Every structure is written in C-alpha cells, then in structure tokens.
Amino acid sequence: MRLLASFVFWLLTTVALAVAIPATWAQHNVVDRNGYSEFATSAAKDPAVQQTMAAALTSQLMALSANSGYDVNETLLSGAVRAYTSSSAFPGQFALANQVAHRWMFTDTVGQSDTSGRWEIDLSPMLADSSFQQTLAGFGIKAPETLEIPLTEDMSQSLRPGQLRDAAKWGPLVSVGAGVLAGVFALLTLAVARRRGKALVALGVSGLIVGAGGWAGIEVGRRYVNDALDATTADVRNVAAAMVDHATGNLHVWLNLTLAAGGALVVLGFLASMVGGMRRSERPSVSD
Structure with a gap:
C-alpha cells in the first residue's frame, strides 16, 4: 500500500x-508587465534582436523620408540605425515600445487600427534618444511624434488585442x-x-x-x-x-x-x- x-x-x-x-x-x-519589460531590455542586448530591429526601423524611416520628399541613402541610414540599436540607449527605449505591445496582447483596452483594419504599434519611444534624433536630422528626417507600424497583415482571428x-x-x-x-x-x-x-x-x-x-x-x-x-x-x-x-x-x-x-x-x-x-x-x- x-x-x-x-x-x-x-x-x-x-x-x-x-x-x-x-x-x-x-x-x-x-505575463508580468515588469518582468516582460526586464526581458525586453535583456533581449535588446542580443545582437540578433538589434539587427532585426535596425532593419525594421530603417524600413520605416525610408518610407517616412520618401513620403516627405527626401532622397536618403539607405546604406548610410541603415548604418546609422545599427549604431543606435547597438548603443546603451536602445535597450530601455526598446522596452518602452514593448510595453505597448504587452498591453495590446494582455488587455483589450488599448490598441488602434489603420484604415484597412490592421492593428498598429507605436515605435516612437525608440526615436526619443536625442543623439539619434540629431543623426536623423543629418539625413533630413525629423523624428515623428508617432511611428505606427501594423502588427498584422489584416484583422487576424489568431492575433487580436486582449487575446492573452x-x-x-x-x-x-x-x-x-x-x-x-x-x-x-x-x-x-x-x-x-x-x-x-x-x-x-x-x-x-x-x-x-x-x-x-x-x-x-x-x-x-x-x-x-x-x-x-x-x-x-x-x-x-x-x-x-x-x-x-x-x-x-x-x-x-x-x-x-x-x-x-x-x-x-x-x-x-x-x-x-x-x-x-x-x-x-x-x-x-x-x-x-
């Protein structure tokens, strides 16, 4: 027995x-908001995360410069963005942007969609660094107050606000x-x-x-x-x-x-x- x-x-x-x-x-x-913020800060020190975030920011900034009528050298801009994502200022600002994504997934009280119904996230916290803003100004780009990019291709049933x-x-x-x-x-x-x-x-x-x-x-x-x-x-x-x-x-x-x-x-x-x-x-x- x-x-x-x-x-x-x-x-x-x-x-x-x-x-x-x-x-x-x-x-x-x-799940924990503070824990996720610490995790995002740690992840931002990972070279793989820095490289992919640099590519995403470069893509958005090139689109922004094109809409503003500026002819920007993408190679030079990409180098400047990579220097920013590898700097000591990036992890904290990356964590701020991720807090928005965290609230988007774990509550149903935040989040907005564009005209096509795609949910967006604001990446402007990652443009708040004064030295990075000066770098962008050298390319003729004024850092926008908001830099919203769509999270999904459409109003996906598998990824929606408050899902978690x-x-x-x-x-x-x-x-x-x-x-x-x-x-x-x-x-x-x-x-x-x-x-x-x-x-x-x-x-x-x-x-x-x-x-x-x-x-x-x-x-x-x-x-x-x-x-x-x-x-x-x-x-x-x-x-x-x-x-x-x-x-x-x-x-x-x-x-x-x-x-x-x-x-x-x-x-x-x-x-x-x-x-x-x-x-x-x-x-x-x-x-x-």
Missing part, C-alpha cells in the same frame, strides 16, 4: 513540476499553485516511501523527465509559435522571431537548472541508499 501511495505522490509531483517550471518562467518573463488577458488573470495562480503542489507532493512522497534514498532518486528522475520533456516541448511548440507569427507583418515577424529565439535560450537555462537539480537529487539519493544499506548491514541480528 505504501509503495502504491508513494508512486501516486511521485507521479503527481512530476505532473505538478512539469506545469510549474514553464508556468513560472512565463509568469516571470512574459486570461493568461494575465490566471497566470499567477497557476504558477504559484503548481509550485506549491509540486513541493507538497514531493514531501508526501518522501514521507510515505519505505526508503528515503530511493524516494530522492525518484524525485531526481522527475526533474530529469521534466527538464528533458521541456526541451522536447519547445521544439514542438516552435511550430505553433511560427504559425502565430505568420499573421504579423514582415518587420514585426522578424523582430518577434529574434525575441522568440532569445526567450527560448532563456527557457533552456531554466530547464538546464531543472536537469541539474534532478541529477543532484539522483546522486544524493544513491548516496543516502548506500549509507542506509551500510547501517542496516552493521546492525546486530536478533539471534545475536
């Missing part, structure tokens, strides 16, 4: 941990609840098991399963993420894809820590089992 109970608690621990790790990561880096507001509502509860349950079930597993060393090994295996399963899950999930990104415009898709790559790398770190913790528990469990076995063998028998 104790063997069955310990197996059930171990299984529940594994399931709860499998929910807790990605849910906690998502809550910290995506339920995640903002339930995310904290799921992440904290799953973490608490994983801890409770792990303690129950240890309490019910006949051999604590073997129970530690089993809990370590749970960490290894969740870590390895997370790696596999990311690869499967990328297909669905790419399908969602296909609904966005080219510039937005390139930037978003670079940020997804950055997020994937960050999540891999969490999964690697889970694997490391699982491996440590396996080793600790084996050592505990060995010590327990030695102690039992040294005990005098009843006949003695």
Whole structure:
C-alpha cells in the first residue's frame, strides 16, 4: 500500500513540476508587465534582436523620408540605425515600445487600427534618444511624434488585442499553485516511501523527465509559435522571431537548472541508499 501511495505522490509531483517550471518562467518573463519589460531590455542586448530591429526601423524611416520628399541613402541610414540599436540607449527605449505591445496582447483596452483594419504599434519611444534624433536630422528626417507600424497583415482571428488577458488573470495562480503542489507532493512522497534514498532518486528522475520533456516541448511548440507569427507583418515577424529565439535560450537555462537539480537529487539519493544499506548491514541480528 505504501509503495502504491508513494508512486501516486511521485507521479503527481512530476505532473505538478512539469506545469510549474514553464508556468513560472512565463509568469516571470512574459505575463508580468515588469518582468516582460526586464526581458525586453535583456533581449535588446542580443545582437540578433538589434539587427532585426535596425532593419525594421530603417524600413520605416525610408518610407517616412520618401513620403516627405527626401532622397536618403539607405546604406548610410541603415548604418546609422545599427549604431543606435547597438548603443546603451536602445535597450530601455526598446522596452518602452514593448510595453505597448504587452498591453495590446494582455488587455483589450488599448490598441488602434489603420484604415484597412490592421492593428498598429507605436515605435516612437525608440526615436526619443536625442543623439539619434540629431543623426536623423543629418539625413533630413525629423523624428515623428508617432511611428505606427501594423502588427498584422489584416484583422487576424489568431492575433487580436486582449487575446492573452486570461493568461494575465490566471497566470499567477497557476504558477504559484503548481509550485506549491509540486513541493507538497514531493514531501508526501518522501514521507510515505519505505526508503528515503530511493524516494530522492525518484524525485531526481522527475526533474530529469521534466527538464528533458521541456526541451522536447519547445521544439514542438516552435511550430505553433511560427504559425502565430505568420499573421504579423514582415518587420514585426522578424523582430518577434529574434525575441522568440532569445526567450527560448532563456527557457533552456531554466530547464538546464531543472536537469541539474534532478541529477543532484539522483546522486544524493544513491548516496543516502548506500549509507542506509551500510547501517542496516552493521546492525546486530536478533539471534545475536
């Protein structure tokens, strides 16, 4: 009976941990507004994000200069924009622009559309740097008060304002609840098991399963993420894809820590089992 109970608690621990790790990561880096702002600031230091954002800004500024009647050398402008996106001022301003996108996805109270019904995002915070504005002035471009680019090609049913507001509502509860349950079930597993060393090994295996399963899950999930990104415009898709790559790398770190913790528990469990076995063998028998 104790063997069955310990197996059930171990299984529940594994399931709860499998929910807790990605849910906690998502809550910290995506759902929470401040956490997402920190994530965007970190992502803006990634050369891949800087390059794709430079290409998007160059595209929009070239269109702006053409509408204003200026003949701008795109190569020179692109170089100036790349210098800006690699500067220390870019991460903070990139985070401000991403806060707008975050509110767009996690609430249904912000966002506007153009005449064709496409939802837009304002990139003007990234033009607020005074040195960058002086650079643009050298090309005859006056930094606009707003620089709105469409997020989607049309009024997509797969990408709309407020689509993730339920995640903002339930995310904290799921992440904290799953973490608490994983801890409770792990303690129950240890309490019910006949051999604590073997129970530690089993809990370590749970960490290894969740870590390895997370790696596999990311690869499967990328297909669905790419399908969602296909609904966005080219510039937005390139930037978003670079940020997804950055997020994937960050999540891999969490999964690697889970694997490391699982491996440590396996080793600790084996050592505990060995010590327990030695102690039992040294005990005098009843006949003695």
